[in-house]
Structure formats: C-alpha cells, structure tokens
Amino acid sequence: MPLMLVFSVFLLIRGHNEVGGGFVGGLVATNALMLYAIALSPAALRKLLPVEPHVLVSAGLLSALISGLIPLLTGQPFMTGLWLKNPIPVIGKIGTPLLFDTGVYLVVIGVVTWILLTLAEE
C-alpha cells in the first residue's frame, strides 16, 4: 500500500507532462486505501487516515478554489494558470494547475473513502 500511495503522488505530479494526473492519482490512492480496508477492516482504515474523509474533500475543494483565486491577486482573470519560472528539483515545475490537480486528487480520495466508510460502517 505505501508503494501505491507513493505511485499515486508520482502520477499526480508528473500528470501535466506525462501520463497521469490528479484524477488517476486519486483513484490509485483510493484503491490502495480500499484494499487496506478489505484486508484489515474499515475501522483500521479510519484509524489510519490522519483526518476525517470529509476534511479531505473540503481541503481538496478549497485548494482547487485557491488555485483559481491566486491569479486574481496578480490582476489576471480567475483560473489563469500561473507557473513558477524555475523548476524545483524532484517535483519539477510547479504552478497553480498543479495545486488544482492536487485538489482533484484530494477530493477523489476523500469522496470515495467517505462513501466507503459510510457504507461499511452502516
């Protein structure tokens, strides 16, 4: 499972230029968490998660929204993609679309985990 989680983050980061992206990354991470829940128990999954799933969802929505709002500060229209000039080692170039993609990633994980835990604990 740690491997899958790391892989999902890898997918998320490289998504803009190579195959991958926040959506797929989120799904892969979710799969990892689901398998964990099946292997042990939903309760174990809940214990594993640092925050409640709905917090993940709201954090994801918020970061997607913020990524859209950042360009407003520089006087550009909502949701203009902004990029830092210099790439950061390992991660590569970062910019607001990456933040946006992170939002998608978090929302996907949060939503599915939330639904699953709700179902499983019912």
Add this chain to the structure above:
Amino acid sequence: MILLAYSILLGILVSLLAPLLYRQFRRFSAVLAVFPLAIFIQLCLVIPAIVTGETLQMTVPWVPGLGLSLNLRLDGLSLVMALLISGIGALIVVYGGAYLHGHPFLGRFYSLVILFMTAMLGVVLSSNALLLFVFWELTSISSFFLIGFEHQKANARAAAWQALLVTGSGGLAMLAGFALLAKITGSFEISRWIESSATIITDPLANAAFFLVLLGAATKSAQFPFHFWLPNAMEAPAPVSAYLHSATMVKAGVYLLARLFPVFGQMALWPVVITALGLLTLVSGALLALAQTDMKRLLAYTTISALGSMVFFLGLGNELAIKTAVIVLIAHALYKGALFLVAGGVDHGTGSRDIAVLGGIGRAMPFTAAAAGLAGLSMAGLPPLLGFIAKELMYETTLDAALPGLLTGLLLVANVCMVAVAGWVGYQPFWGKPGQKDLHPHEGSTGLWLPPLILAILSFLLGILPQLTGKWLVAPAVQAVLQIPAKVKLSLWHGFTPMLGLSALTLLLGIGLLAARRRIQPAITAFWHALAKFGPASMYPRSLHAVLSFASLQTRLLQNGYLRIYVSSIVVVTAVLAFVTMALRSIQFTIPTFQPPRFYDVILVGIILIATFLVTRARSRLATIALLGSIGFSIALIFLLYGAPDLAMVQFAIETLTVILFVLVLYRLPKFKQFSSRRARIIDLMIALMGGVLMTILMLMVSAPDSDAHVARYYVENSLPLANGRNIVNVILVDFRGFDTLGEITVLAVAAIGVFSLIKLTAKGKPKRQVPVTGEKNNASLHPALSRSPLLNALNAGVFSLPAHSRTQ
C-alpha cells in the same frame, strides 16, 4: 474610487472575521462599526465630485469568458443608496451589539450584517448586470439567514424560506430579463443598454425583458402581489428589520427600476404598468397597515406602501416625479429605520410591541421617545422635517399628472393612513393611555437609543436645510436617473398652495384616525381577515404545496430506487432524443475504411463479446461482477492499444475500485432470486439494442475525418505554450476546461454528502430496506464524474481524432 472599491471587497473579509473579532473583544465589538463608518466617510468625500456631474468608475476583469467583470460605477443614484447603506449600517452594528447583548449568536449577526452591507453596496455600485445579479442574490441569501436568525422558532424559519423563495425566484426572472437584454445589445454593461435604449425598446423581446426585470424588482421591493413576505420577515431581530427590510434591501427593486429608467423609460408600457403597480401597492399597503397592532408589522405594511409610492413616481417618469421618488426614498429610509429601531428598543424595554398594550412609557424611556417622536413627525409629514418636503412634492406631482383627481385622492388616502400609523407607533405607546399596567419600562443602554435618535435628527437636519439636501443629494441622483443635468431646489415653505392645503387635510383626517384607533381597528381587522383567503398570501402555501407534490410525483415516477429503471430510462431518453435530432437534421456519416484487425484486437473483442453474453446468463452476483470486471479491463486494454494511456489508466483504476466496492457491499445484497420474465427481457433487449446502435452511429460520426479537427488542433498546438504541459488530456482537465472540472469535483463532493446523509439519516428510520438501494446509488454516483464534459472533451479532441500523435507518446 479604487480605495472605495477595495474597501467594499474588504467587507467580505471583515464579514468572515467578524465572529472572531467578537469572540476576542467581546465588550468592544461595536468597533466593527468603524468599517461601515469608514466607507461612509469615503463616500462623503466624493460627494463634491459627484455633484459636478462626474461618475467614478473602475474595472477589474473577473471571468472574461462569461462577459463578467468587476465593473463598479458610482454616480448620484448609487451615491445616495451607498450613503444610506453604509451610514445606517454603522448605526445598525452599534445598535445590534446592544440589542442582542449577550446573545449566543451575536458574532454571527455581525458577520451576516457586514456581509449584507457588502452585497448591498455591490448591488448599487455594479455597472455590470451579471455582477449586480450576483450581489443581488447575495443580499437575498443574507436576508434569509437574518430573518431566520432565531432559527429555533418555526415561524422565523418559515418566514426566512418565504422571503428567500419569493425574492429568489424574482431574482431568477430578473436574470432571464438581463440575458434577453444582453442578447439584444450584445453586452451585460448597463451603460451599453442605456446607450442602445432606442434599439432595445423597438426589439420584439423588449416586453419580455421588461416584465422579467420588473418581476425581480417587484419581488425584492415587496410590490403587490408579492408584498406578503415583508410583514412575515418581521420575525427578524429589530436591527435587521430596520436595515434590510425598510432602509436598504427592499429599496433594491426601486433602485433597479430607477437605474433602468433610461433603458425602459420610453416604452409605452412603462408609465402604465409601473404606475399601476406602484399605486396598487401604495394604497393596499397603507390600508392593510391599519389592521395591525404589532409595531413592527405596522411599520412593515407602511414600508410596503412607501415602496409603492416610490415605484409609482418612477412610473410617472417626469423630472418632478423622479425628484419626488428620490426624496421619498431618503426620507423613508431615515424615519422608518429610526422607527424600527425604536420598536426594537420598546420591545427590549417593556417586553412587548403590541400597541394595544403599550402606553405611557415615554417618561421612562425619554430618549427613545424623542427619537420616535421626531421620526413619527417625519413620517406623518410635518414641517420642518424631511417627510414634509417629501409629502408636499408628492402632492405637487400628482396634481401635475394626468388624472390629477384620482391620483391625488388615492395618495391622500394612503397618506392619511401614514399619519395615523405614525401616531400609533411614534406617539401613543409613549404618551397614550396604557392598555396594561405592569409594563415596567426602562431605557436601554446608549447603543439602543442613540442610533434611532441620530437617524431621527438627520430627518430633521435634512429637512431644515432643504437647499443643501437638494443640491448635494437629490440633484445628482435625479441627474443619474434622467441622464440630463437636473437642478433641484427644495424648500419648506412654498406659500399658500394647493399642496399645503392637502397636507393640512391629510393631517386632520390622520389625527382623527389616530384618535379613533380603539374604536375602528377591530372592524378593519375583521374586514381584512375576511378578505385574506382571496389574497396573494394564500397563493404562497398553495404554490409551495403544488411544487412539493409535483416533486414527490416525479420522484415516485423516476427516482424509484431501482437501478434498472434508472439505466433503462436514461438509455431510452438519450437514444430517442439523439435519433430524433439525427432525423431532423438528416445527419450523414460515412463508414470509414477499416484497417485489418490485429490479432490482439480480435482476442480482446472476443473476450468482451463472450463476457457480455455470459453476463446476461449469469446466475449469481459474484459471477456478474467478475464478468463485468473483465469487460472493463478489456476495454481499458483497447484504450491502451489505441494510444490513450490516460484513459486506460482511469479505466483500470475505476474498474478496480468498482470491483472492490461491489465486494464490500456484496454480502449485504440479496441473492438473485427472482429473474425477470420473458417479456421484460425482450424489452430490455430492445433498449440495449437501441443504446448500442446509437453508440455505434455516434462513434462513426465522431471518427469521420472532418469532425471538429480544429478543436483538437487548438488543444494540441496550445497545450505547451499556453498551459505549460505536454499531456494534453490533463492540460484540458486542469487548465483549458478547469472551470468544468472545478464544477465536477464539487458535484462529486455533493454526491458524497448525499450518500452520507442518505445512509446515516435513513438508517435511523427504516434501516434494513434502504441499504441495497443506496448501495447501488453510490456506484452510480461515481460515474457522472467520468462521463461528464472535460473528460469526454479530452477523449474527443486529444485521443480519438489523433491516434497518430498519441501513439507516439
């Protein structure tokens, strides 16, 4: 102006921080009033510029793709409104702190009031209609929360709903009207509409646009027959009633009509419809007021009447009438705001607002009584208060209009009622005979009597300085409405004119009515009570009930909880609509030349076919799931082989997830016991065939060579330079169509909340039966995210039309 614009936007931030500030500085929370006060002072500083005919503007592009930008514009009309909003806002914050002292939700109150103020300033400063709409709805929403402030009370909740539904649906109509205007002129800028007024009023859509916008204004400003929400909104705390429901928000509709007067004013319909609407509201509001005994409801009905008079004068539309409308607007905001605050103070000091009970409390509450007296005199229209000037002008305008006899007569009736109500609220509770002995009145803290007193004194000051009022406040506003320079000379004394005679007559009759309250009021109440079941207020529960029963009908019909019905109805509807469209447009498609299939294509297609056949024969859920899974994985492999790695990856992940989720809920689901009948299967087969044929045709059309190749080329060419990414699919998702994706993840989040609440809430009521149903729904909720636009768009443009490019990846 820039400073002003930013300080208004700052309001949203202040609103968010207000509860925190309140928690930190509990005792000094009235310092929040500094914020509206600062805006008020800034506005005062620009008055000289506005008087010379300048308008201040600023523009920040916001969502240029939608034609939406933050265009703010300050002219005379906006200035008057903005001064009222910020000035009264500051007083309301102070008053609210005292009125709700120690209330557990005081922090929330501050937050909502500041939010409302920001929204309201936005409404009067927007020069872009879409922006105006956004702020307009924001005022409705903050009004909803403020009316429902005492949310433990069922009445307050119902009143909040009612206000939101009435003004909200009016707002939607208004948006439709704006859209029509934008269609005619090609712009959402109000200034453009004014320029092209001649084109607009000759357009065939003009009438529709006019009535739709009017609907928005009439619901917001509580015009007949939408007036009923306003008295019910009196469930709100007194400062809210004073601020939103008399001084500012309800004037938004009047403001909108005044703002659009240069656009629609020359229409033949304008004088007829607007005048009739205003007159009806003016008279009915005043007469309805007579039946009330609650101070706030009395004031609410007279507010409706006053709003009606403003609309009426806007309808007449000559220079004198516009001038009158502006003066009435200012005078009304000042005296009515003060009286509402007084009503709150009386309630606070005695525990009652019933004028049948109250009396003789003036000695114990001298400052409140003084404020009430001054404001009441202004409402009754006595010199030297601003209300007097307003009333003289009203009579002058109607005497000058067509049908002077009728109009003046109706106006007289309404004004007589006003005088009476002013006495009932401003005089009798304080100096009249008490209906009950043990009132124990006491004066509240300074914050409770100072704000109404300030407003009342302002009515007095503006009244004794009529030239200044006319020049600095009224003239610029009149000029903004008429779009020509206007000179306004106001004075208290015109000599012995017919207007003065009418004023005196009004006063005499009014005082007669005032004194006779105890004798006549029961009769009036009984009369209106008998009429009530024909009134528009009874339409509200009826239409609400109709909507609800329609909703439950269509829920039973469409949302019956059986996944198979959902699937088949979706497929049938889609297929029928698509086929009809194709037939109507006689769409043609060519069958492309096929490349010879490769051997792994054959194998995969073979697997899919066999699995599909077996699914229909499967006798256990586990087998079905496994077979469906193998179909999904084979499709993913095909995606991979044809150069759509992103899609394949998503498909793999989704398939895995679906299987996992199925496994989780599997043992909760019942076994396949009943199999469908032969007839049902044939029907299902037909539906499936329809869907299959449709998809085949669509695929053929999509793969036709010329289909939207330029869209694909655009994405391919601009992906790297514009969006800095080489993965076109992802770039489309997060950048080009990022707005859609934002919407989608929101939908996803809402779906999750829905699943959560469905399961958690229904679990309490009827636990067993609901489980499989919601279990099925939950899978359905995953798919919309996949099937909606950006991804499809990406597939369409980035993948299928361009196999050659993608394969090289």
